[in-house]
Amino acid sequence: MCYGVPSVQRRTDELTPNGGCPSIYTAVNASCSCLSSGYSDTDTWEFHVVLRSGESNSSYPTTLTSSDVLAIDSIRTLLVPTNLTTLRIIGDSTYPQTISFVPQDQALPGSTLPIAAVEDGSIAITTVHLENIDMSSLTQSASTFLPSTTLNVTLRNCNMIKFGFDFFEGLDSVQYLDMSSNHLTAAYVQVDPVFLNDPVIVTNRLDHKLLKLGRCISKGGFGLVFIGEYKGRRVAVKKIRPDRSVTTAEIELFLKEIILMAVLYHPRIVEFIGVAWDNLRHLSAVTEYMDNGDLREVLHGFKQKGERLSWKSHKASISLHIAEALLYLHSRKPKVIHRDLKSKNVLLNMYLEAKLSDFGISRMRYLAETHMTAGVGTSFWIAPEVLLGQDYNEAADIFSFGVVLSEIDTDDYPYWNDKNTSNRGKIQEAEILSLVAEGKLRPSFSDDCPKAILNLADCCLQQDPLDRPSAAEIVVILERMIHASERCSSSLHSGAWSVTSSGDQHMG
Secondary structure (H helix, E strand, C coil), rough: EEEEEEEEEEEEECCCCCCCCCCCHHHHCCCEEEEEECCCCCCCEEEEEECCCCCCCCCCCCEEECCEEEEEEEEEEEECCCCCCCCEEEEEECCCCCEECCCCCCCCCCCECCCCCCCCCCCCEEEEEEEECCCCCHHCCCCCCCCCCCCCEEEEECCCCCCCCCCCCCCCCCEEEEEECCCCCCCCCCCCCCHHHCHHHHCCCCCCHEEEEEEEEEEECCEEEEEECCCCCEEEEEEECEEEECHHHHHHHHHHHHHHCCCCCCEEECCEEECCCCCCCCEEEEECCCCCEEEEHHHHHHHHCCCCCCHHHHHHHHHHHHHHHHHHHCCCCCCCCCCCHHHEEEEEECCCCCCCCCCHHHHHHHHHHHCCCCHHHHHHHHCCCCCCCCCCCCCCHHHHHHHHHHHHHCCCCCCCCCCCCCCHHHHHHHHHHHHHHCCCCCCCCCCCHHHHHHHHHHCCCCCCCHHHHHHHHHHHHHHHHHCCEEEEECCCCCCCCCCCCCCCCEEE
Protein backbone atom coordinates (compact mmCIF):
# COMPACT_ATOMS: atom_id res chain seq x y z
CA MET A 1 0.00 0.00 0.00
CA CYS A 2 0.97 3.64 -0.49
CA TYR A 3 0.23 5.69 2.63
CA GLY A 4 -2.81 3.52 3.38
CA VAL A 5 -4.13 3.18 -0.17
CA PRO A 6 -3.19 0.79 -3.01
CA SER A 7 -0.62 1.87 -5.55
CA VAL A 8 0.68 1.15 -9.01
CA GLN A 9 4.45 0.66 -8.89
CA ARG A 10 7.15 0.83 -11.57
CA ARG A 11 10.85 0.22 -11.19
CA THR A 12 13.22 1.99 -13.56
CA ASP A 13 16.94 2.57 -13.91
CA GLU A 14 16.47 5.38 -16.41
CA LEU A 15 14.02 7.74 -14.76
CA THR A 16 14.25 9.44 -11.41
CA PRO A 17 11.59 8.10 -9.02
CA ASN A 18 8.60 10.41 -8.94
CA GLY A 19 8.42 10.58 -5.15
CA GLY A 20 4.99 9.02 -4.95
CA CYS A 21 6.23 5.97 -3.07
CA PRO A 22 7.15 5.54 0.55
CA SER A 23 10.92 5.86 0.98
CA ILE A 24 11.41 2.08 1.07
CA TYR A 25 10.35 1.88 -2.58
CA THR A 26 12.07 5.08 -3.70
CA ALA A 27 15.32 3.62 -2.39
CA VAL A 28 15.15 0.89 -5.03
CA ASN A 29 14.28 3.30 -7.87
CA ALA A 30 10.56 2.54 -7.77
CA SER A 31 8.05 5.06 -9.00
CA CYS A 32 4.54 4.91 -7.58
CA SER A 33 1.11 6.19 -8.42
CA CYS A 34 -0.95 6.21 -5.26
CA LEU A 35 -4.64 5.51 -5.87
CA SER A 36 -5.71 8.39 -3.71
CA SER A 37 -9.36 8.77 -4.69
CA GLY A 38 -12.03 6.12 -4.15
CA TYR A 39 -10.01 3.77 -1.94
CA SER A 40 -9.95 5.47 1.45
CA ASP A 41 -12.57 4.84 4.14
CA THR A 42 -14.46 2.25 2.09
CA ASP A 43 -15.18 -1.46 2.39
CA THR A 44 -14.91 -2.00 -1.39
CA TRP A 45 -11.93 -1.82 -3.70
CA GLU A 46 -12.56 -2.00 -7.46
CA PHE A 47 -9.80 -1.83 -10.06
CA HIS A 48 -10.12 -1.52 -13.83
CA VAL A 49 -6.95 -2.76 -15.45
CA VAL A 50 -5.41 -3.34 -18.86
CA LEU A 51 -2.16 -4.99 -19.87
CA ARG A 52 0.56 -2.33 -20.13
CA SER A 53 2.13 -1.95 -23.55
CA GLY A 54 5.90 -2.25 -23.93
CA GLU A 55 6.32 1.42 -24.80
CA SER A 56 8.37 3.56 -22.41
CA ASN A 57 6.52 6.37 -20.70
CA SER A 58 8.45 9.15 -18.99
CA SER A 59 5.27 10.57 -17.51
CA TYR A 60 4.27 8.71 -14.38
CA PRO A 61 1.76 10.50 -12.14
CA THR A 62 2.07 10.38 -8.40
CA THR A 63 -1.67 9.88 -7.96
CA LEU A 64 -4.48 8.09 -9.78
CA THR A 65 -8.18 7.65 -8.99
CA SER A 66 -10.59 4.73 -8.96
CA SER A 67 -11.98 5.87 -12.30
CA ASP A 68 -8.64 5.49 -14.07
CA VAL A 69 -7.85 2.37 -16.10
CA LEU A 70 -4.55 1.06 -14.73
CA ALA A 71 -1.99 -0.11 -17.30
CA ILE A 72 -0.06 -2.86 -15.50
CA ASP A 73 1.96 -6.05 -16.03
CA SER A 74 1.21 -7.82 -12.76
CA ILE A 75 -0.75 -7.73 -9.55
CA ARG A 76 1.21 -8.24 -6.35
CA THR A 77 -0.63 -9.60 -3.32
CA LEU A 78 -2.74 -6.67 -2.16
CA LEU A 79 -2.23 -5.47 1.40
CA VAL A 80 -5.77 -4.52 2.35
CA PRO A 81 -7.31 -2.81 5.37
CA THR A 82 -9.10 -4.99 7.91
CA ASN A 83 -12.47 -3.45 7.06
CA LEU A 84 -12.33 -4.35 3.34
CA THR A 85 -15.09 -6.82 2.43
CA THR A 86 -15.29 -6.62 -1.38
CA LEU A 87 -12.47 -6.85 -3.91
CA ARG A 88 -13.11 -6.47 -7.64
CA ILE A 89 -10.52 -6.57 -10.44
CA ILE A 90 -11.96 -6.12 -13.93
CA GLY A 91 -10.04 -6.21 -17.18
CA ASP A 92 -10.93 -3.25 -19.37
CA SER A 93 -11.42 -5.40 -22.47
CA THR A 94 -13.70 -8.06 -23.87
CA TYR A 95 -10.69 -10.40 -23.94
CA PRO A 96 -8.97 -11.77 -20.82
CA GLN A 97 -5.93 -9.64 -19.99
CA THR A 98 -2.70 -11.62 -19.51
CA ILE A 99 -1.74 -9.95 -16.25
CA SER A 100 0.39 -11.96 -13.82
CA PHE A 101 -0.21 -12.45 -10.10
CA VAL A 102 2.86 -12.44 -7.86
CA PRO A 103 3.16 -12.91 -4.08
CA GLN A 104 3.99 -10.00 -1.78
CA ASP A 105 6.30 -12.27 0.17
CA GLN A 106 8.66 -14.18 -2.12
CA ALA A 107 9.48 -16.50 0.78
CA LEU A 108 5.99 -18.02 0.88
CA PRO A 109 6.17 -21.82 0.60
CA GLY A 110 5.47 -23.72 -2.61
CA SER A 111 2.63 -22.41 -4.75
CA THR A 112 1.07 -20.25 -2.03
CA LEU A 113 -0.21 -17.12 -3.75
CA PRO A 114 -2.87 -15.13 -1.88
CA ILE A 115 -4.63 -12.41 -3.83
CA ALA A 116 -4.92 -10.29 -0.67
CA ALA A 117 -3.52 -10.14 2.84
CA VAL A 118 -3.50 -7.85 5.88
CA GLU A 119 -0.44 -6.69 7.80
CA ASP A 120 -2.09 -6.70 11.21
CA GLY A 121 -5.38 -8.23 12.28
CA SER A 122 -7.77 -10.53 10.43
CA ILE A 123 -8.84 -10.31 6.82
CA ALA A 124 -12.55 -9.62 6.30
CA ILE A 125 -13.03 -10.06 2.54
CA THR A 126 -16.25 -11.92 1.71
CA THR A 127 -16.61 -11.12 -2.01
CA VAL A 128 -13.97 -11.59 -4.71
CA HIS A 129 -14.86 -10.64 -8.29
CA LEU A 130 -12.35 -11.18 -11.12
CA GLU A 131 -13.46 -10.59 -14.69
CA ASN A 132 -11.64 -10.50 -18.04
CA ILE A 133 -8.34 -11.51 -16.38
CA ASP A 134 -6.41 -14.47 -17.83
CA MET A 135 -6.12 -17.07 -15.04
CA SER A 136 -5.47 -20.17 -17.17
CA SER A 137 -2.14 -20.93 -15.46
CA LEU A 138 -2.96 -19.54 -12.05
CA THR A 139 -5.93 -21.81 -11.37
CA GLN A 140 -3.79 -24.87 -12.11
CA SER A 141 -0.75 -23.92 -10.02
CA ALA A 142 -1.67 -21.52 -7.21
CA SER A 143 -2.91 -22.46 -3.75
CA THR A 144 -4.74 -20.48 -1.05
CA PHE A 145 -5.46 -17.81 -3.66
CA LEU A 146 -8.79 -16.68 -2.20
CA PRO A 147 -9.16 -15.54 1.42
CA SER A 148 -10.67 -18.20 3.68
CA THR A 149 -13.42 -15.72 4.58
CA THR A 150 -14.72 -15.60 0.99
CA LEU A 151 -18.44 -16.30 0.60
CA ASN A 152 -19.05 -15.04 -2.95
CA VAL A 153 -16.72 -15.87 -5.85
CA THR A 154 -16.91 -14.60 -9.43
CA LEU A 155 -14.26 -15.72 -11.93
CA ARG A 156 -15.92 -14.66 -15.18
CA ASN A 157 -14.29 -14.78 -18.62
CA CYS A 158 -10.91 -15.64 -17.13
CA ASN A 159 -9.77 -18.16 -19.77
CA MET A 160 -9.90 -20.96 -17.19
CA ILE A 161 -9.49 -24.52 -18.45
CA LYS A 162 -9.23 -26.53 -15.23
CA PHE A 163 -8.25 -26.26 -11.57
CA GLY A 164 -5.32 -27.60 -9.64
CA PHE A 165 -6.04 -29.55 -6.47
CA ASP A 166 -5.32 -26.63 -4.13
CA PHE A 167 -6.73 -23.56 -5.83
CA PHE A 168 -9.85 -23.54 -3.63
CA GLU A 169 -7.96 -24.69 -0.54
CA GLY A 170 -9.27 -23.22 2.71
CA LEU A 171 -12.70 -22.15 1.47
CA ASP A 172 -15.25 -23.45 3.96
CA SER A 173 -18.30 -21.31 3.38
CA VAL A 174 -18.75 -20.44 -0.29
CA GLN A 175 -22.38 -19.54 -0.96
CA TYR A 176 -22.19 -18.16 -4.50
CA LEU A 177 -19.98 -19.20 -7.41
CA ASP A 178 -19.93 -17.77 -10.93
CA MET A 179 -17.41 -19.27 -13.38
CA SER A 180 -19.29 -18.43 -16.56
CA SER A 181 -17.72 -17.64 -19.94
CA ASN A 182 -14.73 -19.95 -19.43
CA HIS A 183 -13.52 -23.18 -21.07
CA LEU A 184 -13.86 -25.57 -18.15
CA THR A 185 -14.61 -29.25 -18.62
CA ALA A 186 -13.57 -30.60 -15.21
CA ALA A 187 -15.41 -30.86 -11.92
CA TYR A 188 -17.64 -28.13 -10.53
CA VAL A 189 -17.95 -26.25 -13.80
CA GLN A 190 -21.16 -24.24 -14.02
CA VAL A 191 -22.85 -26.42 -11.39
CA ASP A 192 -26.25 -24.88 -10.93
CA PRO A 193 -26.00 -22.78 -7.72
CA VAL A 194 -29.52 -23.94 -6.83
CA PHE A 195 -28.05 -27.26 -5.71
CA LEU A 196 -25.61 -25.81 -3.19
CA ASN A 197 -28.32 -23.42 -2.01
CA ASP A 198 -30.97 -26.14 -1.78
CA PRO A 199 -32.62 -26.02 1.68
CA VAL A 200 -31.85 -29.72 2.19
CA ILE A 201 -28.15 -29.17 1.45
CA VAL A 202 -27.99 -26.07 3.63
CA THR A 203 -29.89 -27.68 6.52
CA ASN A 204 -27.72 -30.81 6.51
CA ARG A 205 -24.35 -29.13 6.08
CA LEU A 206 -21.69 -30.30 8.51
CA ASP A 207 -18.61 -28.47 9.72
CA HIS A 208 -15.90 -29.82 7.43
CA LYS A 209 -13.21 -28.97 9.99
CA LEU A 210 -14.72 -31.54 12.36
CA LEU A 211 -14.73 -34.29 9.73
CA LYS A 212 -11.67 -36.55 9.90
CA LEU A 213 -10.81 -38.97 7.10
CA GLY A 214 -9.19 -42.37 7.54
CA ARG A 215 -8.37 -45.06 5.00
CA CYS A 216 -10.23 -45.61 1.75
CA ILE A 217 -12.53 -48.64 2.01
CA SER A 218 -14.22 -48.63 -1.40
CA LYS A 219 -13.43 -47.42 -4.90
CA GLY A 220 -15.77 -46.97 -7.83
CA GLY A 221 -15.61 -45.43 -11.26
CA PHE A 222 -17.12 -42.25 -9.84
CA GLY A 223 -16.33 -42.00 -6.15
CA LEU A 224 -14.30 -43.11 -3.16
CA VAL A 225 -15.56 -44.09 0.28
CA PHE A 226 -13.46 -43.50 3.39
CA ILE A 227 -13.76 -44.42 7.03
CA GLY A 228 -14.13 -41.17 8.91
CA GLU A 229 -15.01 -39.62 12.23
CA TYR A 230 -17.40 -36.78 12.96
CA LYS A 231 -17.83 -35.46 16.50
CA GLY A 232 -16.57 -38.73 17.94
CA ARG A 233 -18.80 -40.94 15.80
CA ARG A 234 -17.37 -43.32 13.22
CA VAL A 235 -18.84 -42.52 9.81
CA ALA A 236 -18.46 -43.34 6.13
CA VAL A 237 -17.48 -40.48 3.82
CA LYS A 238 -18.25 -40.65 0.11
CA LYS A 239 -16.26 -38.29 -2.10
CA ILE A 240 -15.84 -37.68 -5.80
CA ARG A 241 -12.64 -39.21 -7.15
CA PRO A 242 -9.96 -36.48 -7.41
CA ASP A 243 -7.95 -38.43 -9.98
CA ARG A 244 -10.41 -38.21 -12.85
CA SER A 245 -12.19 -35.50 -14.78
CA VAL A 246 -15.79 -35.30 -13.64
CA THR A 247 -18.49 -33.73 -15.75
CA THR A 248 -20.97 -31.13 -14.62
CA ALA A 249 -23.79 -33.63 -15.02
CA GLU A 250 -22.05 -36.09 -12.70
CA ILE A 251 -21.54 -33.43 -10.03
CA GLU A 252 -25.19 -32.45 -10.16
CA LEU A 253 -26.24 -36.11 -9.98
CA PHE A 254 -24.11 -36.52 -6.85
CA LEU A 255 -25.82 -33.49 -5.33
CA LYS A 256 -29.21 -34.94 -6.28
CA GLU A 257 -28.23 -38.20 -4.61
CA ILE A 258 -27.33 -36.31 -1.43
CA ILE A 259 -30.65 -34.46 -1.49
CA LEU A 260 -32.52 -37.76 -1.89
CA MET A 261 -30.54 -39.51 0.86
CA ALA A 262 -31.33 -36.66 3.24
CA VAL A 263 -35.08 -37.35 3.11
CA LEU A 264 -34.93 -41.14 3.45
CA TYR A 265 -35.52 -42.34 7.00
CA HIS A 266 -35.85 -46.08 7.59
CA PRO A 267 -34.05 -48.76 9.64
CA ARG A 268 -33.17 -50.59 6.41
CA ILE A 269 -31.70 -47.55 4.68
CA VAL A 270 -28.15 -46.44 5.52
CA GLU A 271 -28.52 -43.37 7.74
CA PHE A 272 -27.61 -40.05 6.13
CA ILE A 273 -25.72 -37.80 8.56
CA GLY A 274 -24.94 -34.76 6.43
CA VAL A 275 -22.93 -33.13 3.68
CA ALA A 276 -19.63 -31.29 4.06
CA TRP A 277 -17.17 -29.41 1.92
CA ASP A 278 -14.17 -27.19 2.53
CA ASN A 279 -14.18 -26.17 -1.11
CA LEU A 280 -16.23 -27.11 -4.13
CA ARG A 281 -13.82 -29.88 -5.09
CA HIS A 282 -14.10 -31.65 -1.75
CA LEU A 283 -17.83 -32.33 -1.60
CA SER A 284 -18.53 -35.20 0.82
CA ALA A 285 -21.64 -37.20 1.70
CA VAL A 286 -21.44 -38.47 5.29
CA THR A 287 -23.39 -41.58 6.34
CA GLU A 288 -23.36 -44.11 9.13
CA TYR A 289 -20.49 -46.58 9.05
CA MET A 290 -21.45 -50.22 8.48
CA ASP A 291 -18.86 -52.40 10.19
CA ASN A 292 -19.01 -55.47 7.94
CA GLY A 293 -18.90 -53.69 4.61
CA ASP A 294 -20.97 -54.76 1.64
CA LEU A 295 -22.86 -58.00 1.19
CA ARG A 296 -20.61 -59.20 -1.61
CA GLU A 297 -17.52 -58.94 0.60
CA VAL A 298 -19.26 -60.73 3.47
CA LEU A 299 -20.49 -63.62 1.31
CA HIS A 300 -17.11 -64.11 -0.34
CA GLY A 301 -15.29 -63.74 2.97
CA PHE A 302 -17.27 -66.48 4.71
CA LYS A 303 -16.98 -68.70 1.63
CA GLN A 304 -13.19 -68.35 1.54
CA LYS A 305 -12.98 -69.29 5.22
CA GLY A 306 -15.14 -72.36 4.65
CA GLU A 307 -17.82 -70.95 6.97
CA ARG A 308 -20.63 -70.18 4.57
CA LEU A 309 -23.69 -68.46 5.96
CA SER A 310 -26.86 -70.52 5.86
CA TRP A 311 -30.38 -69.52 4.93
CA LYS A 312 -31.56 -70.41 8.42
CA SER A 313 -28.84 -68.45 10.23
CA HIS A 314 -28.59 -65.19 8.28
CA LYS A 315 -29.42 -65.33 4.58
CA ALA A 316 -33.20 -65.25 5.01
CA SER A 317 -33.06 -62.27 7.38
CA ILE A 318 -30.65 -60.40 5.08
CA SER A 319 -33.05 -60.98 2.18
CA LEU A 320 -35.93 -59.72 4.30
CA HIS A 321 -34.03 -56.57 5.23
CA ILE A 322 -33.39 -55.79 1.56
CA ALA A 323 -37.05 -56.37 0.74
CA GLU A 324 -38.10 -54.09 3.60
CA ALA A 325 -35.88 -51.35 2.18
CA LEU A 326 -37.49 -51.77 -1.25
CA LEU A 327 -40.95 -51.69 0.32
CA TYR A 328 -40.12 -48.37 1.95
CA LEU A 329 -38.74 -46.88 -1.27
CA HIS A 330 -41.62 -48.12 -3.41
CA SER A 331 -44.20 -46.87 -0.88
CA ARG A 332 -42.96 -43.29 -0.91
CA LYS A 333 -44.77 -40.60 -2.85
CA PRO A 334 -43.37 -40.21 -5.38
CA LYS A 335 -41.94 -43.71 -5.52
CA VAL A 336 -38.20 -44.12 -5.38
CA ILE A 337 -36.74 -46.69 -7.77
CA HIS A 338 -33.27 -47.69 -6.67
CA ARG A 339 -32.13 -48.76 -10.17
CA ASP A 340 -28.82 -50.16 -8.96
CA LEU A 341 -29.70 -52.94 -6.53
CA LYS A 342 -26.90 -55.48 -6.18
CA SER A 343 -24.94 -57.06 -3.35
CA LYS A 344 -22.28 -54.34 -3.56
CA ASN A 345 -24.90 -51.75 -2.58
CA VAL A 346 -26.20 -53.71 0.41
CA LEU A 347 -24.21 -52.92 3.56
CA LEU A 348 -24.07 -54.96 6.77
CA ASN A 349 -23.48 -53.82 10.33
CA MET A 350 -21.72 -55.76 13.07
CA TYR A 351 -24.86 -57.85 13.65
CA LEU A 352 -25.15 -58.73 9.93
CA GLU A 353 -28.24 -56.57 9.63
CA ALA A 354 -28.59 -55.29 6.07
CA LYS A 355 -29.23 -51.75 4.89
CA LEU A 356 -29.55 -50.39 1.37
CA SER A 357 -27.17 -47.71 0.12
CA ASP A 358 -26.08 -45.84 -3.01
CA PHE A 359 -28.97 -43.75 -4.31
CA GLY A 360 -29.43 -41.51 -7.28
CA ILE A 361 -26.38 -42.14 -9.48
CA SER A 362 -27.15 -45.59 -10.88
CA ARG A 363 -27.96 -44.29 -14.36
CA MET A 364 -24.68 -42.44 -14.40
CA ARG A 365 -22.90 -45.57 -13.26
CA TYR A 366 -24.28 -47.54 -16.15
CA LEU A 367 -22.51 -45.08 -18.42
CA ALA A 368 -19.33 -44.70 -16.39
CA GLU A 369 -18.62 -48.25 -15.19
CA THR A 370 -18.19 -50.56 -18.14
CA HIS A 371 -16.45 -53.34 -16.24
CA MET A 372 -16.16 -54.42 -12.62
CA THR A 373 -14.21 -56.93 -10.54
CA ALA A 374 -13.89 -60.38 -12.12
CA GLY A 375 -15.38 -59.13 -15.37
CA VAL A 376 -18.81 -58.48 -13.95
CA GLY A 377 -20.55 -55.36 -15.22
CA THR A 378 -23.24 -53.69 -13.14
CA SER A 379 -25.59 -54.47 -16.04
CA PHE A 380 -25.91 -58.09 -14.84
CA TRP A 381 -28.49 -56.90 -12.31
CA ILE A 382 -30.60 -54.91 -14.77
CA ALA A 383 -34.12 -56.03 -15.66
CA PRO A 384 -34.85 -57.07 -19.28
CA GLU A 385 -37.10 -54.08 -19.92
CA VAL A 386 -34.30 -51.72 -18.92
CA LEU A 387 -31.78 -53.56 -21.10
CA LEU A 388 -34.19 -53.22 -24.02
CA GLY A 389 -34.60 -49.48 -23.46
CA GLN A 390 -38.27 -49.77 -22.56
CA ASP A 391 -40.17 -47.82 -19.94
CA TYR A 392 -39.80 -49.32 -16.49
CA ASN A 393 -41.06 -48.90 -12.94
CA GLU A 394 -40.36 -50.32 -9.50
CA ALA A 395 -40.71 -53.85 -10.90
CA ALA A 396 -37.18 -53.39 -12.28
CA ASP A 397 -35.92 -53.35 -8.68
CA ILE A 398 -37.79 -56.61 -8.05
CA PHE A 399 -35.94 -58.30 -10.91
CA SER A 400 -32.64 -57.04 -9.45
CA PHE A 401 -33.73 -58.44 -6.08
CA GLY A 402 -34.14 -61.86 -7.73
CA VAL A 403 -30.56 -61.62 -9.02
CA VAL A 404 -29.36 -60.66 -5.53
CA LEU A 405 -31.10 -63.77 -4.16
CA SER A 406 -28.87 -65.84 -6.45
CA GLU A 407 -25.81 -64.02 -5.09
CA ILE A 408 -26.91 -64.68 -1.52
CA ASP A 409 -27.54 -68.35 -2.29
CA THR A 410 -24.36 -69.10 -4.25
CA ASP A 411 -22.03 -66.66 -2.44
CA ASP A 412 -20.87 -65.75 -5.93
CA TYR A 413 -21.47 -63.42 -8.86
CA PRO A 414 -24.58 -63.91 -10.97
CA TYR A 415 -23.98 -65.73 -14.28
CA TRP A 416 -20.20 -65.35 -13.86
CA ASN A 417 -19.47 -67.87 -11.11
CA ASP A 418 -18.17 -71.36 -10.36
CA LYS A 419 -20.56 -72.82 -12.92
CA ASN A 420 -19.31 -70.46 -15.63
CA THR A 421 -15.53 -70.17 -15.72
CA SER A 422 -15.21 -68.78 -19.25
CA ASN A 423 -12.53 -66.14 -19.72
CA ARG A 424 -14.07 -64.63 -22.84
CA GLY A 425 -14.69 -61.36 -20.99
CA LYS A 426 -16.80 -58.64 -22.56
CA ILE A 427 -17.77 -60.79 -25.54
CA GLN A 428 -19.49 -63.33 -23.35
CA GLU A 429 -20.92 -60.59 -21.14
CA ALA A 430 -22.71 -59.13 -24.16
CA GLU A 431 -24.05 -62.58 -25.04
CA ILE A 432 -25.31 -63.08 -21.48
CA LEU A 433 -27.09 -59.73 -21.47
CA SER A 434 -28.70 -60.49 -24.81
CA LEU A 435 -30.06 -63.78 -23.46
CA VAL A 436 -31.29 -62.08 -20.27
CA ALA A 437 -33.06 -59.40 -22.29
CA GLU A 438 -34.80 -62.12 -24.33
CA GLY A 439 -35.80 -64.04 -21.21
CA LYS A 440 -33.66 -67.03 -22.17
CA LEU A 441 -31.20 -66.93 -19.27
CA ARG A 442 -31.46 -66.54 -15.51
CA PRO A 443 -28.83 -66.57 -12.77
CA SER A 444 -28.07 -69.97 -11.27
CA PHE A 445 -28.78 -71.21 -7.74
CA SER A 446 -27.10 -73.88 -5.62
CA ASP A 447 -28.32 -77.46 -5.50
CA ASP A 448 -29.29 -77.12 -1.83
CA CYS A 449 -31.12 -73.80 -2.15
CA PRO A 450 -34.42 -73.93 -0.20
CA LYS A 451 -37.37 -74.55 -2.49
CA ALA A 452 -39.18 -71.49 -1.15
CA ILE A 453 -36.27 -69.27 -2.19
CA LEU A 454 -36.18 -70.84 -5.64
CA ASN A 455 -39.89 -70.21 -6.05
CA LEU A 456 -39.58 -66.63 -4.83
CA ALA A 457 -36.65 -65.96 -7.15
CA ASP A 458 -38.58 -67.48 -10.05
CA CYS A 459 -41.38 -64.98 -9.44
CA CYS A 460 -39.00 -62.04 -9.16
CA LEU A 461 -37.16 -62.97 -12.37
CA GLN A 462 -40.22 -63.14 -14.59
CA GLN A 463 -39.73 -61.57 -18.01
CA ASP A 464 -43.00 -59.63 -17.79
CA PRO A 465 -42.79 -56.96 -15.04
CA LEU A 466 -46.51 -57.44 -14.34
CA ASP A 467 -45.83 -61.05 -13.30
CA ARG A 468 -43.34 -60.09 -10.60
CA PRO A 469 -44.43 -59.73 -6.97
CA SER A 470 -44.42 -56.39 -5.20
CA ALA A 471 -41.96 -55.60 -2.43
CA ALA A 472 -44.83 -55.88 0.04
CA GLU A 473 -45.61 -59.41 -1.14
CA ILE A 474 -41.95 -60.40 -0.90
CA VAL A 475 -41.78 -59.10 2.68
CA VAL A 476 -44.83 -61.16 3.66
CA ILE A 477 -43.41 -64.33 2.07
CA LEU A 478 -40.02 -63.97 3.75
CA GLU A 479 -41.54 -63.10 7.13
CA ARG A 480 -43.71 -66.22 7.03
CA MET A 481 -40.75 -68.37 6.05
CA ILE A 482 -38.64 -67.03 8.90
CA HIS A 483 -41.44 -67.34 11.45
CA ALA A 484 -42.15 -70.90 10.32
CA SER A 485 -38.48 -71.74 10.71
CA GLU A 486 -38.41 -70.32 14.22
CA ARG A 487 -41.54 -72.25 15.28
CA CYS A 488 -40.37 -75.52 13.83
CA SER A 489 -36.62 -75.23 14.27
CA SER A 490 -36.40 -78.58 16.01
CA SER A 491 -37.87 -80.44 13.04
CA LEU A 492 -36.49 -78.47 10.12
CA HIS A 493 -33.63 -79.69 8.00
CA SER A 494 -31.77 -77.97 5.19
CA GLY A 495 -33.90 -77.36 2.12
CA ALA A 496 -37.18 -78.13 3.90
CA TRP A 497 -38.88 -74.83 3.09
CA SER A 498 -41.35 -74.61 0.23
CA VAL A 499 -44.00 -72.18 -0.92
CA THR A 500 -47.19 -72.90 -2.82
CA SER A 501 -48.37 -70.82 -5.73
CA SER A 502 -50.99 -69.24 -3.46
CA GLY A 503 -48.28 -67.91 -1.17
CA ASP A 504 -48.99 -70.31 1.76
CA GLN A 505 -45.90 -71.84 3.33
CA HIS A 506 -45.40 -75.36 4.54
CA MET A 507 -42.52 -77.64 5.38
CA GLY A 508 -42.15 -80.85 3.45
